Amino acid sequence: MSEFSCRLCGKRGYTVLVSFEAWLDNAKNAEDQRKQLAAITNNRPELNFGDIVQCETCGLRSVARVPTSDALASFYKDYYGTQGYDSKKKSKIKRASRYIRRLRKRVRIGEFLDIGCNLGFAVEAASRMGFSATGIEVDPVAVESARSYFPRSEFLCLTAEEFAATGRTFDLVYCSEVIEHVPDINVFAGALSNLTKIGGCLFLTTPDATHFRVPRDFVRWPEVKPPEHLTWFAKPQLSRLFRDQGFAVKFQFAAKPGVRMLAQRLDRS
Ligand SMILES: [Zn+2]
Numbered sequence: 001m002s003e004f005s006c007r008l009c010g011k012r013g014y015t016v017l018v019s020f021e022a023w024l025d026n027a028k029n030a031e032d033q034r035k036q037l038a039a040i041t042n043n044r045p046e047l048n049f050g051d052i053v054q055c056e057t058c059g060l061r062s063v064a065r066v067p068t069s070d071a072l073a074s075f076y077k078d079y080y081g082t083q084g085y086d087s088k089k090k091s092k093i094k095r096a097s098r099y100i101r102r103l104r105k106r107v108r109i110g111e112f113l114d115i116g117c118n119l120g121f122a123v124e125a126a127s128r129m130g131f132s133a134t135g136i137e138v139d140p141v142a143v144e145s146a147r148s149y150f151p152r153s154e155f156l157c158l159t160a161e162e163f164a165a166t167g168r169t170f171d172l173v174y175c176s177e178v179i180e181h182v183p184d185i186n187v188f189a190g191a192l193s194n195l196t197k198i199g200g201c202l203f204l205t206t207p208d209a210t211h212f213r214v215p216r217d218f219v220r221w222p223e224v225k226p227p228e229h230l231t232w233f234a235k236p237q238l239s240r241l242f243r244d245q246g247f248a249v250k251f252q253f254a255a256k257p258g259v260r261m262l263a264q265r266l267d268r269s
Protein backbone atom coordinates (compact mmCIF):
# COMPACT_ATOMS: atom_id res chain seq x y z
CA MET A 1 0.00 0.00 0.00
CA SER A 2 3.00 2.28 -0.56
CA GLU A 3 0.99 4.36 -3.04
CA PHE A 4 -1.54 5.53 -0.39
CA SER A 5 -2.05 9.24 0.03
CA CYS A 6 -4.81 10.85 2.13
CA ARG A 7 -7.73 12.05 0.04
CA LEU A 8 -8.16 15.11 2.25
CA CYS A 9 -4.66 16.39 3.03
CA GLY A 10 -2.56 14.42 0.55
CA LYS A 11 -0.08 13.13 3.17
CA ARG A 12 1.16 9.53 3.05
CA GLY A 13 1.45 8.49 6.71
CA TYR A 14 -1.40 6.30 7.99
CA THR A 15 -2.35 3.68 10.56
CA VAL A 16 -4.51 0.65 9.81
CA LEU A 17 -7.73 0.74 11.85
CA VAL A 18 -9.24 -2.48 10.46
CA SER A 19 -7.64 -4.89 7.98
CA PHE A 20 -9.73 -6.04 5.02
CA GLU A 21 -9.74 -9.59 6.42
CA ALA A 22 -10.82 -8.46 9.89
CA TRP A 23 -13.63 -6.38 8.38
CA LEU A 24 -14.82 -9.34 6.32
CA ASP A 25 -14.76 -11.70 9.32
CA ASN A 26 -16.78 -9.28 11.41
CA ALA A 27 -19.23 -8.40 8.62
CA LYS A 28 -20.01 -12.05 7.84
CA ASN A 29 -21.43 -12.43 11.32
CA ALA A 30 -23.20 -9.07 11.54
CA GLU A 31 -26.98 -9.08 11.69
CA ASP A 32 -27.52 -6.18 9.31
CA GLN A 33 -26.56 -5.02 5.78
CA ARG A 34 -22.90 -5.77 6.48
CA LYS A 35 -23.58 -9.47 6.03
CA GLN A 36 -24.80 -8.83 2.50
CA LEU A 37 -21.91 -6.44 1.81
CA ALA A 38 -19.45 -9.12 2.89
CA ALA A 39 -21.06 -11.65 0.55
CA ILE A 40 -20.89 -9.27 -2.45
CA THR A 41 -17.39 -7.97 -1.67
CA ASN A 42 -15.90 -11.39 -1.02
CA ASN A 43 -16.70 -12.61 -4.52
CA ARG A 44 -15.47 -9.59 -6.46
CA PRO A 45 -11.80 -8.65 -6.38
CA GLU A 46 -12.61 -5.32 -8.08
CA LEU A 47 -14.49 -4.30 -4.92
CA ASN A 48 -11.58 -5.08 -2.59
CA PHE A 49 -11.08 -1.74 -0.84
CA GLY A 50 -7.92 -2.71 1.03
CA ASP A 51 -7.71 -1.86 4.70
CA ILE A 52 -9.60 0.81 6.60
CA VAL A 53 -6.99 3.40 7.50
CA GLN A 54 -6.62 6.68 9.35
CA CYS A 55 -4.44 9.53 8.12
CA GLU A 56 -1.79 10.39 10.71
CA THR A 57 -1.88 14.06 9.73
CA CYS A 58 -5.55 15.11 9.42
CA GLY A 59 -7.27 12.11 11.05
CA LEU A 60 -9.49 11.21 8.08
CA ARG A 61 -10.68 7.60 8.19
CA SER A 62 -11.16 5.99 4.80
CA VAL A 63 -10.74 2.86 2.75
CA ALA A 64 -7.19 2.54 1.48
CA ARG A 65 -8.33 1.91 -2.07
CA VAL A 66 -11.47 3.31 -3.67
CA PRO A 67 -12.94 0.84 -6.19
CA THR A 68 -13.37 2.18 -9.74
CA SER A 69 -16.64 3.95 -10.68
CA ASP A 70 -17.60 0.98 -12.85
CA ALA A 71 -17.07 -1.46 -9.98
CA LEU A 72 -19.11 0.76 -7.63
CA ALA A 73 -21.91 1.20 -10.17
CA SER A 74 -22.32 -2.56 -10.63
CA PHE A 75 -22.09 -3.02 -6.87
CA TYR A 76 -24.98 -0.59 -6.24
CA LYS A 77 -27.09 -2.18 -8.92
CA ASP A 78 -26.93 -5.55 -7.17
CA TYR A 79 -27.02 -4.19 -3.65
CA TYR A 80 -30.07 -1.94 -4.06
CA GLY A 81 -31.78 -4.53 -6.21
CA THR A 82 -32.26 -6.57 -3.06
CA GLN A 83 -33.56 -3.80 -0.78
CA GLY A 84 -37.08 -2.57 -0.20
CA TYR A 85 -37.24 1.08 -1.22
CA ASP A 86 -40.22 2.10 0.81
CA SER A 87 -39.27 0.36 4.04
CA LYS A 88 -38.28 3.52 5.92
CA LYS A 89 -40.47 5.98 4.03
CA LYS A 90 -42.42 7.43 6.95
CA SER A 91 -39.45 7.96 9.24
CA LYS A 92 -37.49 9.56 6.40
CA ILE A 93 -40.22 12.10 5.62
CA LYS A 94 -40.42 12.97 9.30
CA ARG A 95 -36.68 13.36 9.73
CA ALA A 96 -36.31 15.48 6.58
CA SER A 97 -39.19 17.73 7.69
CA ARG A 98 -37.63 18.18 11.12
CA TYR A 99 -34.23 19.16 9.69
CA ILE A 100 -35.65 21.56 7.13
CA ARG A 101 -38.04 23.18 9.60
CA ARG A 102 -35.03 24.03 11.79
CA LEU A 103 -33.19 25.44 8.79
CA ARG A 104 -36.07 27.59 7.67
CA LYS A 105 -35.15 30.25 10.25
CA ARG A 106 -31.59 30.42 8.95
CA VAL A 107 -32.10 30.64 5.21
CA ARG A 108 -34.12 32.53 2.64
CA ILE A 109 -37.11 30.56 1.41
CA GLY A 110 -36.13 30.35 -2.23
CA GLU A 111 -34.67 27.53 -4.24
CA PHE A 112 -33.92 24.22 -2.53
CA LEU A 113 -31.77 21.36 -3.83
CA ASP A 114 -31.44 17.86 -2.37
CA ILE A 115 -28.28 16.02 -3.48
CA GLY A 116 -28.89 12.27 -3.45
CA CYS A 117 -32.63 12.77 -2.99
CA ASN A 118 -33.61 9.09 -3.12
CA LEU A 119 -37.44 8.97 -3.28
CA GLY A 120 -37.79 12.73 -2.84
CA PHE A 121 -38.90 13.00 0.81
CA ALA A 122 -36.74 16.01 1.67
CA VAL A 123 -37.72 17.68 -1.60
CA GLU A 124 -41.38 17.23 -0.67
CA ALA A 125 -40.76 18.54 2.86
CA ALA A 126 -39.06 21.66 1.44
CA SER A 127 -41.79 22.16 -1.12
CA ARG A 128 -44.44 22.10 1.63
CA MET A 129 -42.54 24.89 3.40
CA GLY A 130 -42.63 27.12 0.35
CA PHE A 131 -39.33 26.36 -1.36
CA SER A 132 -39.12 25.75 -5.07
CA ALA A 133 -37.58 22.31 -4.75
CA THR A 134 -35.33 20.14 -6.90
CA GLY A 135 -33.78 16.74 -6.20
CA ILE A 136 -30.95 14.97 -7.97
CA GLU A 137 -30.22 11.26 -7.66
CA VAL A 138 -28.01 8.83 -9.58
CA ASP A 139 -30.41 5.89 -9.24
CA PRO A 140 -32.87 6.08 -12.18
CA VAL A 141 -35.43 3.82 -10.47
CA ALA A 142 -35.57 6.13 -7.43
CA VAL A 143 -35.89 9.19 -9.71
CA GLU A 144 -38.88 7.64 -11.48
CA SER A 145 -40.58 6.89 -8.16
CA ALA A 146 -39.89 10.39 -6.84
CA ARG A 147 -41.44 11.93 -9.95
CA SER A 148 -44.58 9.86 -9.56
CA TYR A 149 -44.93 10.53 -5.80
CA PHE A 150 -44.22 14.25 -5.94
CA PRO A 151 -45.06 15.55 -9.43
CA ARG A 152 -44.93 19.26 -8.55
CA SER A 153 -41.19 19.13 -7.80
CA GLU A 154 -38.27 18.63 -10.17
CA PHE A 155 -36.24 15.40 -10.09
CA LEU A 156 -33.19 14.79 -12.24
CA CYS A 157 -31.03 11.72 -12.71
CA LEU A 158 -27.57 13.31 -12.41
CA THR A 159 -24.47 13.42 -10.24
CA ALA A 160 -23.66 16.58 -8.28
CA GLU A 161 -20.73 17.24 -10.61
CA GLU A 162 -22.90 16.95 -13.71
CA PHE A 163 -25.54 19.24 -12.24
CA ALA A 164 -22.96 21.81 -11.09
CA ALA A 165 -21.75 22.04 -14.69
CA THR A 166 -25.14 23.51 -15.68
CA GLY A 167 -24.38 26.63 -13.62
CA ARG A 168 -27.60 26.51 -11.58
CA THR A 169 -27.36 27.67 -7.95
CA PHE A 170 -29.59 27.28 -4.88
CA ASP A 171 -30.37 29.12 -1.63
CA LEU A 172 -30.36 25.90 0.39
CA VAL A 173 -28.46 22.79 -0.61
CA TYR A 174 -29.32 19.70 1.44
CA CYS A 175 -27.09 16.61 1.40
CA SER A 176 -27.99 13.93 3.92
CA GLU A 177 -25.93 10.72 4.31
CA VAL A 178 -24.30 10.93 0.90
CA ILE A 179 -20.71 12.19 1.26
CA GLU A 180 -19.59 8.97 2.99
CA HIS A 181 -20.48 7.11 -0.24
CA VAL A 182 -18.72 9.26 -2.84
CA PRO A 183 -15.45 8.12 -4.42
CA ASP A 184 -13.87 11.61 -4.70
CA ILE A 185 -14.69 13.87 -1.75
CA ASN A 186 -12.84 16.89 -3.19
CA VAL A 187 -14.65 16.87 -6.51
CA PHE A 188 -17.94 16.33 -4.68
CA ALA A 189 -17.36 19.19 -2.20
CA GLY A 190 -16.39 21.46 -5.11
CA ALA A 191 -19.67 20.63 -6.84
CA LEU A 192 -21.67 21.39 -3.66
CA SER A 193 -19.91 24.74 -3.45
CA ASN A 194 -20.70 25.59 -7.06
CA LEU A 195 -24.35 24.67 -6.53
CA THR A 196 -24.75 26.96 -3.48
CA LYS A 197 -25.53 30.65 -4.02
CA ILE A 198 -23.17 33.20 -2.47
CA GLY A 199 -24.73 33.80 0.95
CA GLY A 200 -26.72 30.58 0.64
CA CYS A 201 -26.41 27.56 2.91
CA LEU A 202 -25.33 23.96 2.68
CA PHE A 203 -26.79 21.51 5.22
CA LEU A 204 -24.93 18.21 5.29
CA THR A 205 -25.18 15.13 7.49
CA THR A 206 -22.88 12.11 7.69
CA PRO A 207 -21.97 9.56 10.38
CA ASP A 208 -19.66 11.04 13.05
CA ALA A 209 -16.62 8.81 13.52
CA THR A 210 -15.60 10.44 16.81
CA HIS A 211 -19.02 10.66 18.48
CA PHE A 212 -18.99 9.33 22.05
CA ARG A 213 -21.41 6.58 21.09
CA VAL A 214 -19.14 5.07 18.43
CA PRO A 215 -17.61 1.80 19.70
CA ARG A 216 -13.92 2.04 20.59
CA ASP A 217 -13.32 -1.01 18.40
CA PHE A 218 -14.03 0.76 15.09
CA VAL A 219 -14.96 -2.39 13.16
CA ARG A 220 -17.95 -2.89 15.49
CA TRP A 221 -19.60 0.38 14.44
CA PRO A 222 -22.47 -0.48 12.03
CA GLU A 223 -21.58 2.52 9.84
CA VAL A 224 -18.31 0.80 8.93
CA LYS A 225 -19.86 -0.77 5.84
CA PRO A 226 -17.58 -0.47 2.84
CA PRO A 227 -17.76 -0.36 -0.12
CA GLU A 228 -21.09 1.41 0.50
CA HIS A 229 -19.30 3.81 2.85
CA LEU A 230 -15.81 4.83 1.77
CA THR A 231 -14.97 7.70 4.15
CA TRP A 232 -15.74 8.28 7.85
CA PHE A 233 -15.58 11.92 8.89
CA ALA A 234 -15.34 13.82 12.12
CA LYS A 235 -16.00 17.55 12.44
CA PRO A 236 -12.39 18.74 11.92
CA GLN A 237 -12.09 16.99 8.57
CA LEU A 238 -15.46 18.26 7.34
CA SER A 239 -14.51 21.79 8.42
CA ARG A 240 -11.29 21.58 6.48
CA LEU A 241 -12.91 20.14 3.34
CA PHE A 242 -15.66 22.78 3.16
CA ARG A 243 -13.60 25.77 4.34
CA ASP A 244 -11.33 25.06 1.40
CA GLN A 245 -14.41 25.28 -0.84
CA GLY A 246 -15.39 28.74 0.38
CA PHE A 247 -17.79 27.99 3.25
CA ALA A 248 -18.02 29.28 6.82
CA VAL A 249 -18.69 26.03 8.70
CA LYS A 250 -20.76 25.43 11.85
CA PHE A 251 -22.13 22.29 13.48
CA GLN A 252 -25.40 21.55 15.23
CA PHE A 253 -25.54 19.37 18.34
CA ALA A 254 -26.39 15.72 17.65
CA ALA A 255 -27.26 13.18 20.34
CA LYS A 256 -26.80 10.34 17.87
CA PRO A 257 -23.46 9.59 16.16
CA GLY A 258 -24.06 11.82 13.15
CA VAL A 259 -22.56 15.17 12.14
CA ARG A 260 -24.96 17.95 11.17
CA MET A 261 -23.08 20.66 9.37
CA LEU A 262 -24.56 24.02 8.43
CA ALA A 263 -22.23 26.00 6.18
CA GLN A 264 -22.66 29.38 4.57
CA ARG A 265 -21.15 30.04 1.18
CA LEU A 266 -18.89 33.07 1.34
CA ASP A 267 -18.08 35.49 -1.43
CA ARG A 268 -14.57 34.55 -2.49
CA SER A 269 -14.08 37.29 -5.03
ZN1 LIG B 1 -5.01 13.45 5.82
